[in-house]
Amino acid sequence: MTSGGSGACRSRGSREAIPKMKRTIQVRIFRGEQQYVAECLDLPVVTEAPTLDQLTANIQEAIALHLEGENLEDLGFADNPTILATMELQAVA
Numbered sequence: 001m002t003s004g005g006s007g008a009c010r011s012r013g014s015r016e017a018i019p020k021m022k023r024t025i026q027v028r029i030f031r032g033e034q035q036y037v038a039e040c041l042d043l044p045v046v047t048e049a050p051t052l053d054q055l056t057a058n059i060q061e062a063i064a065l066h067l068e069g070e071n072l073e074d075l076g077f078a079d080n081p082t083i084l085a086t087m088e089l090q091a092v093a
Contacts, residue, residue, distance in 0.1 A: 040063060
């Protein structure tokens with residue numbers, strides 16, 4: 001019984017040692033004074049554009065350029081992470 005319990009502890013301990021890899025890169029989108037702004041929450045990336053379509057292209061390009069030549073695992077990301085954008089809207093009062 002004692003050795004069975006030890007095996008479970010070792011197995012559990014090794015699972016905790018493996019870092020969880022992020023599958024998404026989170027982006028916050030909001031309306032600035034004159035343009036839309038996309039701010040990456042997981043990387044030091046910020047961009048802006050006059051339209052949401054242009055902003056989408058800009059943030060994809062900016063993230064791709066930031067990650068170019070980087071080891072995604074070193075940054076805590078799984079291979080081929082997706083971009084998850086959240087748009088802030090003004091409250092209707």
